Amino acid sequence: MATEKKPEYSPGLAGVIAGETAICWVDPNAGLMYRGYDIHEMGDKATFEEVAYLLLNGELPNGKQLKDFKQQIAAQRDLPKEVVEMLRLLPKSTHPMDMLRTGVSMLSAFDKDLSDNSHDANIRKSIRLIARVSTLITDGWRILHGEKPLPEKPELSQAANFFYKLNGKAPEAWQTRMLDTIFNLYADHEFNASTFAARVTSSTLAGIYAAVTSACGTLKGPLHGGANEESMKMLEDIKTPDRAEAWLKKQLAAKAKIMGFGHRVYKKGDSRVPIMRKIARDLGKRTGKENWVLICEKLEEVMDREKGLCANVDLYAAPVFWMLGFAPALNTPLFAASRVAGWCAHVVEQHDNNRLIRPRSLYTGPQLRKYPGPADRS
């Protein structure tokens, strides 16, 4: 017999407030704030290190704090040799996101602060994770392609090191600036699926490595972070702007989900799109590959007309990463290299004021019935 009334239910937890945060605010009418700072103002000016510091500590760093923070990250970039060995053992067909998730999980065993969930220990572990998530991606990629990992260059920033450790060439200043801006756009987005997974995991008082491992697994899915890899496949399939409208109409008629469109919170446009679109246009001119942006713009126009749906950040991130020289399989890992700052900030916040996250479900199975003995079962 049911003992409680049918509760309110929102499929997919749409619109449900699942917790409080002082880290980030997503305004459905296309605003995004980190700790009170508008991403439109800060995105293409701040370095990723400044934004990561802000997310973790609540305030922007002064000159000395920023210098120390950069040095702390640089000092943590190298992976334990056992973790590098593990990366070598993985099949060459492993997706870089699976490599990353496995690497984060293994790193936990090498952290002396593993079982300390205090604020200070969590900040120390966050710095290690921000440094090493990036290295797991770059070293992992080189190993997958039969190349040796490269030592980091401590004088390079986090964004510049990503380029350098991946292909052995220090980037131009404009490339570093672009990657900083992209990392800033991806760094946090309140209770998105991967961050929520991190918060649920950490709410059991499991540590930050367990939480970031959960987050990496969650980010990979194509309805979330995996969309930026899928968007590139879509653009490659469309090939030229003149094919975009017919391609899209055919997909919509088949009720397909179009990657890089739609968002759970934004209904009037994703606040990150204008900055990412601007970078895509700039890169299109620099590389002579303006076709990608023209396809995206055509898709935006037709999607708005046909379904009233707006692009999300992953639509333009796909050609941006491609034109910056990254293979599509690195798109979601690049997202993770930035979002790890947000994940860590959320775990710190969760542990600082923890309550177990444990919602209820709405039971839809059979009503109470009598247990039949084996002879009575047809």
Ligand code: ACO
């Ligand atoms: N393509 C086609 N139709 C879509 C799309 C899409 N990309 N997004 C939403 N719709 C449709 C839904 O099917 C639904 O149609 P219906 O009313 O006929 O059933 C309608 O639009 C409304 O959908 P929502 O309730 O707004 O979608 P929801 O909030 O459940 O899903 C999501 C959001 C998962 C992002 C969805 O838009 C989607 O699958 N997009 C494609 C994947 C993607 O780009 N993900 C990246 C998200 S951003 C990020 O993670 C950084």
